[in-house]
Amino acid sequence: MSKKGLNTRCIHDGELHDEKYKGAVSPIYLSTAYDYLEVEDNKYPRYFNTPNQLALSKKIASLENCEKGLVFGSGIAAIFASMFSFLKSGDHVVFQSSLYGGTINLIVKEFEKFNIEYTFVESLEIIDYINEIKSNTKIIYVETPSNPLLEVIDLQGVADLAKQHKLISIIDNTFASPINQNPSDFGIDIVVHSATKYLSGHSDILAGAIASSKSIIDQIIDSSVNYGGNLSELTVWLLERSIKTLKLRVDAQNNNALKIANFLHKNKNISAVHYPGLSSHPQHELSKKQMKGFGGMLSFVLKNEEKANDFTRLLKLIKPAMSLGGVESTITSPALTSHAKITQQQRNKFGISDGMLRFSVGIEDYNDLENDLVQAFEKL
Numbered sequence: 001m002s003k004k005g006l007n008t009r010c011i012h013d014g015e016l017h018d019e020k021y022k023g024a025v026s027p028i029y030l031s032t033a034y035d036y037l038e039v040e041d042n043k044y045p046r047y048f049n050t051p052n053q054l055a056l057s058k059k060i061a062s063l064e065n066c067e068k069g070l071v072f073g074s075g076i077a078a079i080f081a082s083m084f085s086f087l088k089s090g091d092h093v094v095f096q097s098s099l100y101g102g103t104i105n106l107i108v109k110e111f112e113k114f115n116i117e118y119t120f121v122e123s124l125e126i127i128d129y130i131n132e133i134k135s136n137t138k139i140i141y142v143e144t145p146s147n148p149l150l151e152v153i154d155l156q157g158v159a160d161l162a163k164q165h166k167l168i169s170i171i172d173n174t175f176a177s178p179i180n181q182n183p184s185d186f187g188i189d190i191v192v193h194s195a196t197k198y199l200s201g202h203s204d205i206l207a208g209a210i211a212s213s214k215s216i217i218d219q220i221i222d223s224s225v226n227y228g229g230n231l232s233e234l235t236v237w238l239l240e241r242s243i244k245t246l247k248l249r250v251d252a253q254n255n256n257a258l259k260i261a262n263f264l265h266k267n268k269n270i271s272a273v274h275y276p277g278l279s280s281h282p283q284h285e286l287s288k289k290q291m292k293g294f295g296g297m298l299s300f301v302l303k304n305e306e307k308a309n310d311f312t313r314l315l316k317l318i319k320p321a322m323s324l325g326g327v328e329s330t331i332t333s334p335a336l337t338s339h340a341k342i343t344q345q346q347r348n349k350f351g352i353s354d355g356m357l358r359f360s361v362g363i364e365d366y367n368d369l370e371n372d373l374v375q376a377f378e379k380l
């Protein structure tokens with residue numbers, strides 16, 4: 001495993017060397033047809049083994065302190081593969097309830113078709129997860145910090161529970177990014193990312209990634225060649241380019257988000273701010289223990305719940321947009337976007353109100369962001 005600093009690893013780990021022309025960046029190999037005679041393994045993009053895919057996978061594995069990585073065409077493709085490569089009819093999965101809306105949709109719409117049971121646990125206490133483990137439980141799946149409430153669960157506790165009960169532990173590490181949190185350091189088996197977010201960082205790439213041990217990744221590849229879902233070589237190359245600045249971007253986002261969380265916390269128009277970096281956050285101490293930075297994501301609730309859309313329209317710099325993790329600051333209503341596919345009743349159960357706004361803090365100069373919020377609050 002590389003011992004170099006994170007910026008160096010973001011830039012150089014896994015890079016391909018241009019032996020022929022000595023260019024400074026990875027060459028791109030677009031072939032879908034490769035010689036099969038003089039080679040060990042037959043190369044084909046859908047097998048996840050082309051040069052650019054392997055190079056990017058190495059970079060992601062290095063950033064997550066894992067043996068091996070894998071890159072997919074979307075975050076959901078990575079999430080699907082991380083579970084379905086190991087599940088069969090009759091199995092059971094324990095889920096944290098506060099997951100990304102698209103993941104919840106995948107579970108409630110697809111699992112039943114394959115006769116796979118599941119339980120959502122509406123708690124962050126490890127004991128409540130242990131209580132849901134059955135003889136057919138195969139996987140425990142968590143997301144921390146979670147979307148959009150920024151809830152934090154004890155990674156060490158989840159990993160220990162999984163080892164004790166011989167389960168596979170999976171975490172969606174999208175919100176933290178590999179810069180702020182490395183779940184494998186705590187013994188979590190599989191780390192998944194929507195690379196569409198921080199890894200891409202410029203709101204122009206749809207991709208997913210998995211990092212884990214060699215044996216687990218090899219098993220996921222075995223199944224995933226049947227599912228399809230690899231990322232195209234051109235996008236793989238773009239994603240490698242994006243990740244070179246991952247640490248610079250995320251550090252700037254961490255700094256801006258902490259300042260904005262403190263600013264909103266003191267604001268009289270706001271009834272709640274959810275950010276793990278605030279000492280008022282219920283899992284602030286745990287966050288300090290398992291995170292290297294508190295991230296660029298936060299959410300807050302307007303006292304005047306009906307004004308969420310009006311407030312968003314008044315912002316001039318901060319864009320209303322559905323995705324997150326880009327260099328530009330974006331704001332979104334979880335009730336209208338990420339959690340729109342679940343019912344109002346489910347949203348209420350998960351604590352997602354209509355007045356909640358989720359803020360993906362970018363790398364703009366802090367004063368410009370604060371000024372934008374101030375002028376919008378004044379006009380509201």
Ligand SMILES: *Cc1c(COP(=O)(O)O)cnc(C)c1O
Pocket residue numbers: 074075076077100102103143147172174175193194195196197206207208
């Ligand atoms: C966006 C997102 C996903 C889904 O990823 P896609 O790239 O949109 O398929 C999964 N988990 C989290 C936390 C996300 O933010």
